[in-house]
Amino acid sequence: MTAPQPVLERSAEARARDEKAALTRTAIVGFTTIVIREFNRIIRIWGQTIVPPAITATLYFVIFGSLIGRRIGDMGGYTYIQYIAPGLIMMSVITNSYGNVVSSFFGAKFGKHIEELLVSPLPNWLIVTGYMVGGIVRGLIVGAVVTTITLLFTHLHVHSVPVVISAVLLSSIVFALAGMINAVFAKNFDQISFIPTFVLTPLTYLGGVFYTIKLLPEWAQGMSYGNPILYMVNAFRYGFLGVSDVDIRFAYTMMIGAAVALFAANVWLLQRGVGTRE
Amino acid sequence: MKALSFHQLTKTYKNGVQALKGIDLTVEEGDFFALLGPNGAGKTTAIGIVTSLVNKTSGKVEVFGHDIDRELAIAKSCIGLVPQEINFNQFETVSTILVNQAGFYGIPRRVALDRLEKYLGALQLWEKRNAVSRTLSGGMKRRLMIARALMHEPRLLILDEPTAGVDIEVRRTMWTFMRDINAAGTTIILTTHYLEEAESLCRHVAIIDKGRIIENDRMSTVLRKLQTEVFVLNLRNPIPAAPVLPGYRLTMPDDHTLEVEVSKEQNLNDIFSRLTAAGIEVLSMRTKTNRLEELFMRLVEQHPSQSNKAAS
Numbered sequence: 179m180t181a182p183q184p185v186l187e188r189s190a191e192a193r194a195r196d197e198k199a200a201l202t203r204t205a206i207v208g209f210t211t212i213v214i215r216e217f218n219r220i221i222r223i224w225g226q227t228i229v230p231p232a233i234t235a236t237l238y239f240v241i242f243g244s245l246i247g248r249r250i251g252d253m254g255g256y257t258y259i260q261y262i263a264p265g266l267i268m269m270s271v272i273t274n275s276y277g278n279v280v281s282s283f284f285g286a287k288f289g290k291h292i293e294e295l296l297v298s299p300l301p302n303w304l305i306v307t308g309y310m311v312g313g314i315v316r317g318l319i320v321g322a323v324v325t326t327i328t329l330l331f332t333h334l335h336v337h338s339v340p341v342v343i344s345a346v347l348l349s350s351i352v353f354a355l356a357g358m359i360n361a362v363f364a365k366n367f368d369q370i371s372f373i374p375t376f377v378l379t380p381l382t383y384l385g386g387v388f389y390t391i392k393l394l395p396e397w398a399q400g401m402s403y404g405n406p407i408l409y410m411v412n413a414f415r416y417g418f419l420g421v422s423d424v425d426i427r428f429a430y431t432m433m434i435g436a437a438v439a440l441f442a443a444n445v446w447l448l449q450r451g452v453g454t455r456e
Numbered sequence: 457m458k459a460l461s462f463h464q465l466t467k468t469y470k471n472g473v474q475a476l477k478g479i480d481l482t483v484e485e486g487d488f489f490a491l492l493g494p495n496g497a498g499k500t501t502a503i504g505i506v507t508s509l510v511n512k513t514s515g516k517v518e519v520f521g522h523d524i525d526r527e528l529a530i531a532k533s534c535i536g537l538v539p540q541e542i543n544f545n546q547f548e549t550v551s552t553i554l555v556n557q558a559g560f561y562g563i564p565r566r567v568a569l570d571r572l573e574k575y576l577g578a579l580q581l582w583e584k585r586n587a588v589s590r591t592l593s594g595g596m597k598r599r600l601m602i603a604r605a606l607m608h609e610p611r612l613l614i615l616d617e618p619t620a621g622v623d624i625e626v627r628r629t630m631w632t633f634m635r636d637i638n639a640a641g642t643t644i645i646l647t648t649h650y651l652e653e654a655e656s657l658c659r660h661v662a663i664i665d666k667g668r669i670i671e672n673d674r675m676s677t678v679l680r681k682l683q684t685e686v687f688v689l690n691l692r693n694p695i696p697a698a699p700v701l702p703g704y705r706l707t708m709p710d711d712h713t714l715e716v717e718v719s720k721e722q723n724l725n726d727i728f729s730r731l732t733a734a735g736i737e738v739l740s741m742r743t744k745t746n747r748l749e750e751l752f753m754r755l756v757e758q759h760p761s762q763s764n765k766a767a768s
Binding site for chain 1: 469504508509511528530532535537542543544545546547552555556559561562564604
């Protein structure tokens with residue numbers, strides 16, 4: 179008969195290692211859960227998330243592209259419908275990335291189920307990333323739908339695939355994060371529609387989606403350079419057509435800077451409990 | 457091991473309300489602990505701090521030895537919370553809510569589906585697994601919140617008014633379930649307005665009022681502090697007036713009912729002998745109020761309000 183082995187006390191280092199591994203596992207599964215939940219939400223309410231931008235894009239192409247566009251003539255060396263196509267795709271990506279996060283996060287706050295995440299062991303940066311990816315997913319789904327509609331009306335020339343992909347991703351990230359800040363501060367449903375209606379829509383329409391800013395008087399051109407959407411639309415248009423009203427390097431610097439600043443701001447707000455904790 | 461400990465915990469809200477005024481509290485592992493107090497006493501604030509829904513002003517909180525200031529994620533992974541208000545997504549199905557909750561704690565879907573079956577079965581909700589949560593009855597929603605809190609099999613389960621608004625049959629079922637969970641090793645902290653519930657389930661009790669702990673002991677020890685108890689006696693025949701029993705205070709709400717106040721030094725046998733001698737036949741008897749309720753009211757009255765302002 180063998181003597182019983184003494185129970186070895188696990189070292190503090192071993193325990194810490196196990197706890198760290200468990201938290202990493204939790205972070206991976208938790209992040210996947212948030213993203214799948216957001217994806218399922220987008221699909222569940224497809225009548226609100228995917229159909230309206232598809233209809234809007236179709237109307238834009240029919241009216242501005244085919245009917246009025248023929249009378250406008252060329253712009254930036256391309257037919258008008260080709261010129262506005264990247265802007266219209268980008269506009270739908272921006273509004274849907276923003277709209278997804280603002281409605282989903284505020285809905286979770288309003289219904290109090292945001293507490294499910296707040297009491298969980300998931301770190302705040304991961305919660306922000308999860309919602310951000312949800313916004314990107316909707317932006318890209320809608321962007322793909324609008325691109326498909328675009329191809330029914332015109333041919334899309336692609337100048338640089340990496341620029342197209344990076345510009346759409348960065349724009350989506352920036353506006354998903356901006357939507358989250360809106361949701362964090364919003365106290366009622368009016369406040370989540372205020373920014374999209376009175377800030378986002380005017381900036382989008384004035385951000386060079388439908389025209390080159392070279393058509394504007396000098397003072398209006400100067401003001402347009404203060405509009406962040408101008409850089410996103412032009413970076414994206416550069417990816418397709420190879421033409422841009424702004425310096426592409428500056429556009430990327432601005433988008434990356436905005437993404438980093440907004441991400442940090444969201445994590446800080448969640449950490450401080452602004453709008454979410456007492 | 458201590459499942460939970462507060463050291464000099466304070467919370468002052470932005471509007472100046474001092475919800476917690478430096479409380480010290482310890483809950484041992486495996487305990488079934490009642491945290492009681494009137495509305496606005498600070499119970500929900502204390503629970504909010506433990507679960508990080510409320511930021512503390514000062515003090516120290518440890519969950520199974522993990523300081524929430526230094527090891528928040530590990531501390532949170534030990535806790536399951538059943539909040540006072542319904543807080544699940546009303547547009548999702550029961551199963552989705554539970555699988556998502558498990559995911560937030562790192563439980564893979566495969567394991568979550570097994571646990572979902574286990575806990576929905578135990579809480580009699582299995583038939584509703586595919587129902588959209590907003591279609592559930594009030595009692596079902598409460599049970600769903602308990603199932604949700606158990607999906608990651610926490611070591612500490614905090615139940616904030618889990619049976620509020622639930623009918624007595626469902627409440628009894630939930631009591632049995634809570635006892636089983638506790639017997640299996642889960643430490644439970646319960647806040648409730650049903651003091652009968654706390655007396656029946658809990659082994660330790662702390663009473664909090666105006667942000668301070670005014671009582672904290674074993675339930676049996678706390679109940680022994682009751683000096684007197686009032687019994688209501690239902691009589692077989694009507695009597696014209698309350699009999700005079702020296703040493704006892706008797707009142708007569710109606711001609712078929714006697715109320716008698718009995719102190720710790722007195723006994724019921726003596727009262728019954730004297731009533732029998734007076735020709736009064738007692739059909740049945742009950743305590744006028746729940747014992748814990750009686751004590752609770754006395755303790756709260758002994759600690760008059762220092763401020764009318766308090767936050768829950």
